[in-house]
Amino acid sequence: MNYEYFIAKRVIGSKSYKSSISAPIIKIGIAAIAIGIIVMLIAIATGIGLQQKIRDKAVAFNGHITIAKFNSDESEEGQIPISKNQEFYPEFTAVDGVTHIQAVANKFGVIRTLTDFEGLFVKGVGQDYDWKYFKEFLIEGRLPEYSEDYSNEVLISQYLANRLNYKVGDDFQMYFMKQDVSKPPSIMKYNIVGIYNSGFQELDQTYLIGDINHIQRLNKWEKDQVGGFELFIDDYNKLGDIGFEVYKSTPSNLDTQTVAQKYASIFEWISIFDKNIYGIIGIMILVAGINMITALLVLILERTQMIGVLKALGSNNWSIRKLFLYNASYLITLGLFWGNLLGLGLLFAQKYLKLFPLDPNVYYVTEAPVYINLSYILGLNIGTFILCLVMLLVPSYVITKISPVKAMRFE
Incomplete structure (x- = not known):
């Protein structure tokens, strides 16, 4: 006892x-x-x-790892096109832990209304885009649907909708400057099918999601050319190791960057x-x-x-x-x-x-x-x-x- x-x-x-x-x-x-x-x-x-x-939130806009051409121009607009005909696309099997890869391209443009204007990037995505994160952010409407044909459907942030007084179903025009500034800008008409709010205002005020086909046409790229690739992994704790392995597994003319490197200060x-x-x-x-x-x-x-x-x-x-x-x-x-x-x-x-x-x-x-x-x-x-x-x-x-x-x- x-x-x-x-x-x-x-x-x-x-x-x-x-x-x-x-x-x-x-x-x-x-x-x-x-x-x-x-x-x-x-x-x-x-x-x-x-x-x-x-x-x-940062991963939703950039993936865990990005692959792009080496470029001295640090801006998104300075993208050099990459062919989609790569060994690692559409399935990145060379490195364990990579769950998805998608092709994207960005293009800077200006939305102008009668009373205001806003400059931001159109993030062009296609059929291979994983909408998992944006499903959580969606607060009104639906997600865009893209195919091989051109689509005018876009997803905009609540920040942009409030600033320009837009709602689901509205149309707007966006102006894109040409390399030859003496020529008039290209004009695209878009239809808002959904509004998202990630809560990450720095990114919400920077991007709207649109069809990659439009970006290719505006940049005069071939159909198999994109701005870069975004990779998703199954374990964030292995980001550094997987990022290094991805870098070793890609051609020497391509650079890789993890989301932690891209947003180092955050x-x-x-x-x-x-x-x-x-x-x-x-x-x-x-x-x-x-x-x-x-x-x-x-x-x-x-x-x-x-x-x-x-x-x-x-x-x-x-x-x-x-x-x-x-x-x-x-x-x-x-x-x-x-x-x-x-x-x-x-x-x-x-x-x-x-x-x-x-x-x-x-x-x-x-x-x-x-x-x-x-x-x-x-x-x-x-x-x-x-x-x-x-x-x-x-x-x-x-x-x-x-x-x-x-x-x-x-x-």
Whole structure:
């Protein structure tokens, strides 16, 4: 029979325990652990969620990896055409982890209305385009449908629709400058079939999605010529390795670039979230541990006479320390329970009710995204429990310094 556990249960269940002097301190310790867990859960869920959301938005517009001709002109307009007759197209089988490849081309143009104008890129796509990401962004209308024939259907951003007062079903003209600036610009008429909002305003105000056939004709390219290729992979964590393998597997006249390289400043910014998360976790566990140490010392002080009696009856120091560690484990578990209940409740409320909006100009998203995964929840709880318990081993050493004779006289 584990008598330490038996006595700990009796102590916890006694009325005197709940109404003792140490009760408020114990409640503060439990509250500290609960608040710590809430803060840590929110920090991890929102930090990882924001990273993934921003990353997915950038991937939606560029793919994980882009393939294009080497070009000293850094602008999208400086694209040099590439033939689609490549070994890696339409299936990139040379590198494991590549799930899809699609041909694209960009062309800068100007939309002009009676009262305003807007300059942006038409991203030309074709039948091979993966609409997975834009299905999530679509807020009105439908996605365009492209085939071998020319199509005037386009998908525009909500930013552009609001700025130029457009809605689904409207037509507009777009002007494209020719290389010979002395000649009048080419004019294309487009029909809006859908409106999207990625929340990534930097990209929403830059692109509309149209038919690649128009880009080829405006640039006077052949039907098998495109501006570049976009690749998607199955595991973002392998982006660097797969990007290097893709580079080695493409011809020497082609360059590859990962989405993290293309938007280096944004990805460096979101990588700082990891340091913030680790910092918050460390601080919260330290605060919770200190509060539990205080609670344990008060418990030991309050039960000094009981410690003296147990020592007089033959209990060794480690047995009595185990008794108090069992007691502390119960308090830690109680704090973890309430922390998880409230923390996960807030996270699920944010996930489904969108309670806390964010400024897309600063955070690239319209509301605080959350990432909920059982593995990090379990890891966080187990780690917090073990670390708090380890921190309590030191103050429990005080028990070894208590004399049985003096302890039984202790008032």
